[in-house]
Amino acid sequence: MSNQPAAIRRADYNAPSHFVDTVDLRFELNDDGTIVSSRLQCRASDGEPGADLLLDGNELKLLEISVDGQPLPAARYTVDDQSLRIRDLPAQFELEIRTEIHPQRNTALEGLYKSGGMYCTQCEAEGFRRITYFPDRPDVMAVYTTTIVADPNSYPVLLSNGNRVDAGHLDDGRHWVRWHDPFPKPSYLFALVAGDLACHQDRFVTASGRDVLLQIFVEHHNTGKTDHAMAALKSAMAWDERTHGLEYDLDRYMIVAVDDFNMGAMENKGLNVFNTVCVLADPETSTDRDFETVEAVIAHEYFHNWTGNRVTCRDWFQLSLKEGLTVFREHQFCADQGSAEVKRIGEVRTLRAAQFPEDAGPLAHPVRPDSYIDISNFYTATVYNKGSEVIRMYHSLLGAEGYYRGMQLYFKRHDGQAVTCDDFLAAMADANDRDLTQFSRWYSQAGTPVLEVQDDYDATAQRYTLTVRQSCPATPGQAEKLPFHLPLVMGLLDQGGRSMALHLADSAASDAPLERLLEITSHEQQFVFEQVSERPVPSLLRGFSAPVRLRYDYTDQQLALLAAHDADGFTRWEAGQQLATKLMLAALGRAEPPAHVANEHLLSALDGVLRRASEDPAFAAEALTLPSEAYIADQLAEVDVEAIHRVREACIRDIIAELGSDLETIYRENRGTDQAMDGASMGRRALACTALGLLARGDDVEDLLRDHYRNAANMTDRLCALGLLAHTDNDAAAAALADFHDRWRNDDLVVNKWFQVQAMSLREDTPELIAQLMEHPDFSLTNPNRVRSLIGAFAQGNPLRFHRPDGAGYRLLADTVLQLNAINPQVAARMLLPLTRWQRQIPSAREGMRRELERIGNAHKLSKDVFEVVSKGLQA
Numbered sequence: 001m002s003n004q005p006a007a008i009r010r011a012d013y014n015a016p017s018h019f020v021d022t023v024d025l026r027f028e029l030n031d032d033g034t035i036v037s038s039r040l041q042c043r044a045s046d047g048e049p050g051a052d053l054l055l056d057g058n059e060l061k062l063l064e065i066s067v068d069g070q071p072l073p074a075a076r077y078t079v080d081d082q083s084l085r086i087r088d089l090p091a092q093f094e095l096e097i098r099t100e101i102h103p104q105r106n107t108a109l110e111g112l113y114k115s116g117g118m119y120c121t122q123c124e125a126e127g128f129r130r131i132t133y134f135p136d137r138p139d140v141m142a143v144y145t146t147t148i149v150a151d152p153n154s155y156p157v158l159l160s161n162g163n164r165v166d167a168g169h170l171d172d173g174r175h176w177v178r179w180h181d182p183f184p185k186p187s188y189l190f191a192l193v194a195g196d197l198a199c200h201q202d203r204f205v206t207a208s209g210r211d212v213l214l215q216i217f218v219e220h221h222n223t224g225k226t227d228h229a230m231a232a233l234k235s236a237m238a239w240d241e242r243t244h245g246l247e248y249d250l251d252r253y254m255i256v257a258v259d260d261f262n263m264g265a266m267e268n269k270g271l272n273v274f275n276t277v278c279v280l281a282d283p284e285t286s287t288d289r290d291f292e293t294v295e296a297v298i299a300h301e302y303f304h305n306w307t308g309n310r311v312t313c314r315d316w317f318q319l320s321l322k323e324g325l326t327v328f329r330e331h332q333f334c335a336d337q338g339s340a341e342v343k344r345i346g347e348v349r350t351l352r353a354a355q356f357p358e359d360a361g362p363l364a365h366p367v368r369p370d371s372y373i374d375i376s377n378f379y380t381a382t383v384y385n386k387g388s389e390v391i392r393m394y395h396s397l398l399g400a401e402g403y404y405r406g407m408q409l410y411f412k413r414h415d416g417q418a419v420t421c422d423d424f425l426a427a428m429a430d431a432n433d434r435d436l437t438q439f440s441r442w443y444s445q446a447g448t449p450v451l452e453v454q455d456d457y458d459a460t461a462q463r464y465t466l467t468v469r470q471s472c473p474a475t476p477g478q479a480e481k482l483p484f485h486l487p488l489v490m491g492l493l494d495q496g497g498r499s500m501a502l503h504l505a506d507s508a509a510s511d512a513p514l515e516r517l518l519e520i521t522s523h524e525q526q527f528v529f530e531q532v533s534e535r536p537v538p539s540l541l542r543g544f545s546a547p548v549r550l551r552y553d554y555t556d557q558q559l560a561l562l563a564a565h566d567a568d569g570f571t572r573w574e575a576g577q578q579l580a581t582k583l584m585l586a587a588l589g590r591a592e593p594p595a596h597v598a599n600e601h602l603l604s605a606l607d608g609v610l611r612r613a614s615e616d617p618a619f620a621a622e623a624l625t626l627p628s629e630a631y632i633a634d635q636l637a638e639v640d641v642e643a644i645h646r647v648r649e650a651c652i653r654d655i656i657a658e659l660g661s662d663l664e665t666i667y668r669e670n671r672g673t674d675q676a677m678d679g680a681s682m683g684r685r686a687l688a689c690t691a692l693g694l695l696a697r698g699d700d701v702e703d704l705l706r707d708h709y710r711n712a713a714n715m716t717d718r719l720c721a722l723g724l725l726a727h728t729d730n731d732a733a734a735a736a737l738a739d740f741h742d743r744w745r746n747d748d749l750v751v752n753k754w755f756q757v758q759a760m761s762l763r764e765d766t767p768e769l770i771a772q773l774m775e776h777p778d779f780s781l782t783n784p785n786r787v788r789s790l791i792g793a794f795a796q797g798n799p800l801r802f803h804r805p806d807g808a809g810y811r812l813l814a815d816t817v818l819q820l821n822a823i824n825p826q827v828a829a830r831m832l833l834p835l836t837r838w839q840r841q842i843p844s845a846r847e848g849m850r851r852e853l854e855r856i857g858n859a860h861k862l863s864k865d866v867f868e869v870v871s872k873g874l875q876a
């Protein structure tokens with residue numbers, strides 16, 4: 001490969017040579033180039049003159065530079081395409097720099113760019129250096145004052161961080177607004193927005209009585225879709241006060257929705273920028289899932305104000321310090337909004353779908369990585385979701401009270417600072433007088449630990465012994481792993497499914513709870529339970545108490561018992577999933593494909609779910625959903641996606657044969673024709689759609705699907721039917737797809753869904769259809785949402801057709817990545833990830849994937865982002 005960008009190492013961290021106390025920025029926004037003037041008050045961190053100052057800068061045109069009011073002679077500085085180095089500086093000085101940038105040419109969507117008619121910024125992680133020369137690292141924190149000058153007709157709304165302090169008009173007709181953010185912050189939290197925007201406004205009075213202005217800005221055609229986001233914001237603000245005693249700290253909280261955005265949303269201080277997908281919602285055009293996403297992301301970005309902004313990261317290796325913690329806070333909040341069990345099931349599904357494969361693949365890395373080439377590649381499921389599981393384990397091990405004591409101490413010690421994961425751990429340890437040294441391995445060791453549990457029952461002694469062994473597979477650069485410290489929450493069921501009292505051998509006789517948290521710390525441990533009157537069924541890893549793979553050799557009967565009776569909802573769901581997984585894996589292991597995959601135990605467990613469905617329809621929907629093809633693949637040493645698909649379909653047909661009429665009843669009882677958005681209605685819709693999804697895999701279902709599509713009164717129902725219809729190439733499918741596009745051709749977010757259902761189609765010619773759709777006038781490679789809806793959904797969500805044996809799916813993805821590489825490197829690198837998961841595919845697939853990876857690797861002018869993923873992905 002041609003260019004070989006260097007890796008940055010955590011071990012090489014050096015404190016900054018200079019601090020920047022204040023930053024004064026002036027932006028003159030012109031459609032033929034924006035002028036950025038900055039004035040920085042700098043001081044050497046050791047208080048001595050003479051140290052060089054290194055400023056980061058990318059794609060900037062340097063117009064002027066002066067120190068303490070004097071133009072800087074050329075001999076005192078050097079510029080290259082990454083940086084600006086200044087020599088012979090006094091201990092304290094004022095640095096002024098003028099640069100020119102071109103937001104309208106910026107398709108990478110980092111720094112200042114245009115989306116639709118508006119200007120906006122994305123500075124995390126290293127986008128600020130595309131705006132002006134600056135020490136663009138999170139441990140340099142400054143107080144920002146920002147003045148924005150623009151044409152008042154095109155850009156009536158001018159926003160930046162903090163409080164609005166002044167505004168006026170210039171003689172040439174332009175207007176300006178000045179913003180001041182009193183809280184010192186790293187450059188990655190800077191934001192600017194300019195546009196013609198509508199504003200949904202509300203107020204929130206904090207616990208201490210401060211009145212906060214809440215504003216959500218959208219382009220005019222999106223007005224009327226922000227009620228849900230506003231309500232979510234207010235409940236998140238109240239929740240953080242109630243649970244953590246944390247209040248908002250500025251006079252206003254602003255959110256702006258933009259169409260072109262690389263990720264979900266961004267927590268810029270006082271001025272969040274959101275992907276429209278994560279903020280707009282209404283029952284007509286959004287699914288129930290979309291409503292949940294908006295609520296979760298609004299809360300997530302709000303919670304960052306304390307976990308991320310008030311206390312920030314020292315360097316980017318510490319990313320999980322803010323992301324893992326904020327995802328956990330988001331999960332706690334969401335659990336409090338509805339069914340905690342169903343939310344937990346969703347979290348585990350996501351972890352298993354996104355993080356376990358990452359941890360098992362060539363890009364595996366610890367929650368706190370040791371090196372990176374491009375930090376944007378480390379906004380991963382490991383840093384976010386496994387990072388959140390790590391925080392959840394502190395909560396389990398220390399108890400809720402101990403956890404909140406630790407949080408209090410963390411804020412008391414570090415408010416206003418840029419700190420590390422070690423600092424967080426130390427606050428948790430010190431507040432609880434606990435030694436968490438071993439727990440810190442969760443930050444340093446990659447890979448998903450495996451817990452192997454065996455048991456022994458001694459009927460004469462009435463003694464039950466659990467033996468727990470842990471291990472962790474090798475990951476790139478880490479051959480050997482040391483044991484983790486983790487909580488294993490468990491119970492024991494008797495043969496009737498009742499919870500048994502747990503008398504641990506070495507605890508007091510009076511101490512016999514129905515559930516225990518076992519602390520696992522060694523390679524192998526034994527736990528002895530006394531007074532166990534019959535051989536119990538162990539209920540292990542309740543609530544998914546640790547992010548591990550659990551192995552216990554359950555019989556089908558035991559799993560059915562747990563599925564029907566366990567005290568923990570997660571374990572009930574999990575037992576059903578494990579039973580189905582076991583049967584599908586067994587079928588895959590046989591030489592001849594068996595006539596039947598499901599057996600009486602699975603069918604009776606599902607029958608039980610159907611009979612109890614009305615008690616908790618949302619839970620029933622989860623329990624009726626078979627493990628995904630990707631989850632089955634993740635259990636196998638060699639993956640044949642077509643075989644997996646066949647076995648899973650056969651399993652569903654067995655279910656229809658036995659329970660089809662009950663599924664139809666459930667479907668008819670729960671399908672609705674309204675737009676009610678309460679939890680109960682959403683639960684019934686989920687159940688009806690899941691039942692329909694199973695029935696759709698049977699015969700003669702076209703009318704059923706067509707009716708469901710036609711009678712749908714909300715997007716959840718309509719999209720469910722459309723997705724199921726789109727698996728075939730009959731007239732009903734074509735008519736529904738045409739109708740759907742016709743109705744919503746002007747709503748971008750709905751058009752995304754239209755692309756997505758086609759990308760997920762099981763039709764054999766899906767790769768060809770996608771190639772055609774890329775030529776559709778509504779498609780564009782410069783809009784990340786479109787790319788994710790079509791290309792991302794295909795490569796990540798349609799394993800059967802992505803892995804089509806002729807390699808068409810791989811070629812399509814590689815062609816697209818090569819185009820995207822020049823347009824938007826962050827999105828290109830992310831789209832590429834599925835191609836790096838070739839290691840466990842059958843040999844023919846492996847070759848096809850490697851060939852396409854190599855083709856990308858051999859291309860000229862690869863971005864750092866794509867280079868890093870390709871080169872790591874090609875390593876065996």
Ligand code: TRP
Nearest residue numbers: 122124125262263264265266267
């Ligand atoms: N910090 C943001 C969050 O998790 C996400 C984010 C990181 C991001 N880098 C980004 C968003 C780049 C957009 C573009 O809340």
Ligand code: ZN
Nearest residue numbers: 300304323326
């Ligand atoms: Zn975040």
